[in-house]
Amino acid sequence: MGSDGSTPAVTGLVADFDLTPWNTMGLASRAAFGAVVTGVDQLVALAAAARAEGLAFHVIGQGSNLLLRPRIEGIVAVMATRGVSVDDRSPDTTLVTAQAGESWSGLVEHTVTQGMPGLENLAGIPGTVGAAPVQNIGAYGLELADRFHSLLAWDLAEARTRRFDGSDCGFAYRNSVFKAEAGRYVVLEVTLALPRRWTPVLGYAGLRELPPGSDALTIMRHVLAIRASKLPDWRQQGNAGSFFHNPVVTPAVAETIDGGPRFPHPDGVKLSAAWLIDACGFKGHRLGSAAVSDRHALVLVNRGGATYAEVAALATAIRDAVRSRFGVTLTQEPLEF
Template identity: 45%
Template structure:
């Protein structure tokens, strides 16, 4: 168990916000967690689980014991006629894990390339991009209960996946609901990659790539390359410009609400959903309110994609939160829609 005192969290959050952890423990396996829970001083302290820091906004130093998840591992667990099951340690970089599956000749995760963060955080957020969500490829995960120290396994139904949502984002309910926010540390995640592989090319950006390339039947690697090119053109690299990726969830409305908005703003970007609702592009709503390129202090809205908030250099968590709230107010006043942030404010 590696314990660090007054550890800088700036390298551990993709916004690059300056903050410290009073105590940081690097978790390489479940034994490290057990040692923390049994520790005379640390055991009774509040815990904060930290993966790649790509979905948090730090507004100050963290007093809770920070459990920095660095569990390694990549392996093919099962290779059957209908699917291949792959398993990753929760500390593995998500994009590197996607690339690794392609290197093994396995398709299925390519639409999720270049999403920042770790594998362990992917089910918490039910990450998704270009027509694929983690739940579409998820098999199961192993985690440890931070209250009892017991190991447990969850399948997809037990994770209660929703749009950028899961059981890990909800506190325990009063009637014994399986809410695991702040209580579970994910150790390993398994994916089911179906055979035969079928490309998911429904999004306009990918359809454009098919048209431009003249490739009607792309390979998983070609789809991966397209996704990487599309994301790189629109989204800033956190290593260059601090950010947490898409800051707001795309809101859903009824068809009637959508038609009302279209009557006033015909150009609004919207997508019909299987349940009959309409998903609106949050980035378009923000851009329509004139926020693209604007700043509050050193926190700004990215010039190429209004859905992304960035650190222009030395931004505080407070500035990011203030900017986000101002954007929410603008969108609500113009469209009557409340945008919901994706990152967790700490």
């Protein structure tokens, strides 16, 4: 059934769909079937068709957190729904609702430049609004959960819409129910609560140098400048941002490692994956056309024409080296289809 109770027709489905432009790593990849989704009924119809045909159903946004295999079976739906609305009736918060296919960084720039501060620390993160809750995106001392109000999702298991508030989402560090129960929910729209009595979040390294009275526009520009100086631009050199999570280890394991940053964590000690990789000599290391960025050891880049196999082999070599030298297991951040 469609979102309004009717049975919508399948539209926009393409066989042998080219996903190469839909992943920031720039890997060549084709899906058995794919569609660019511009409306909720279209999504519902595609999901129903996949179910009826016994096909796998995948939903992606911009593909900025994905490692795509050359061939993907089933249907891949690219969320491209658009629309942003603002509800400023509450005295405490401005509620901003954006459709899943909106650009996250575009939304941040729109709200900040329109005098609605609150998202500035999350400027410049690639990807779509719909994917932002999936790994509870975060940067520079702020995460999505801090500005989250609610979201509307399509429940693929029950074929109905469901509204989630913050406590339903199971937000944690780069995690949520949408990641834990991958494949069950499609995020349709996200509502953010932007504080009317806004105070800047400047506690994170890199932002502390800003004066306490800095406005949101200044902070956003500063964040964008730091990101541009640290990370390779995926438009020039394909990448999926941080390739590994920072590992959390026991204090005993942390003791055995000589050097490198460490941060207190409720489950032990958080180490810097970038430092561990760099210490194993991988910065700038190449494997075919895949490489570890020479600017940031946590970023694997496509130097042009890299294959899934090359990136996966490089990731395995890094994981093996870090495990063998430090006894620490790195986990991969980008999801694989």
